[in-house]
Amino acid sequence: MARCSATLAGSRCGASFVRIPAAASSATTRSSFASHRPERSGTSPLSGSSASSSSWARTSWSAYDCTDADAPEAEQERAVERTVRWARRSREAFDRGVTERGGDPPRIFAVIQGGRIEALRRQCAAELAGIGFDGYGFGGWPLDADGSLLADALGWVAESLPADAPKHALGVGRADHVVSAFALGYSIFDCALPTRDARHGRLYAFRSGSAGRRPAPGDDFFRAIHIHDQRYRVDHSPIEDGCDCPLCARHSAAYLHHLFKVGDGSAERLATLHNLRFYVRLFKLLRG
C-alpha cells in the first residue's frame, strides 16, 4: 500500500485506498477502501466525496493517488491520470451534495501529483485547475532522501496554479521549509512535526535578533533545543527570552528538563504549547 495513497475529505492521511495491480482490472473500481471500520469497506473515490458532502466538513479533499517522489515515471503518470479522473468525479459528487444540502457550502481542495517530474506536475496542476477547486495541495512526500525540501517541485506546482488560489503545502512542517514554501506561494500548512518534536523534548527558538524579523529562505533564524541534554539541568533561563508562551513566561529550561526527567505529564504539554507558539509567531512574521 502506498503511503497515504488517497484520502477522504476531512481525514487527510486517515484513510487509504489500496493499490491493486494494473493487471487485475482497468476500471475505476480497482481501488477499494481499507478501513479499520468494516462497515466502510468498499468505499470508492466517488462515494468518499459523497460522504464528505454528507459530513459537511469545512474543507473537503478530492480523492487522489499519492506516489513516492522518486517512483518510476510510468507510476507517476498513472497516479496523475487517476488523480485527475478521481478529482473530476469528486468535484461532481461534491457539487451534488452542495445542491442537495444548500446553505453555506464548505470548500473542496484538489491535490497535485507527479513526483519530481516537472511536466507531470505542471500537467496535473493545469488539469485540476481546469476542473476548478477552491484550493490546491502539493501532494506526495515533500522531502528528498536527505530530508531537503523539494523546492523545485513545489515551485512548478505553484507556478502552474492560479496565482490567487490558496495553496496547501501538505506535510511541510520544518520551520525553514515553511519559510521556503511560503515564499513560493503556499499559505496553508499542516504537519505533526511541531507537536511530535515537543513530546520528545525538542523545542524551537528564534535565534537572537531573529524574533522580530521576517525570515527569508536560507536564513538561519531558529535553533532546536534538546531539553534532555544535561546542559539544561542547571539552565535557569527560559527556553527563549521574549517568548510569551505559558512555559517561557513562568518556567526555566531547567524546570522543563526536570519535568521530562521525572516523567511528569505537564512536560509534554508545556513543550507543545511552546512549539505551537513558536509557529504562531513565525506565521505572524511571514504574513507581516
Ligand SMILES: [Zn+2]
Ligand atoms: Zn515559549
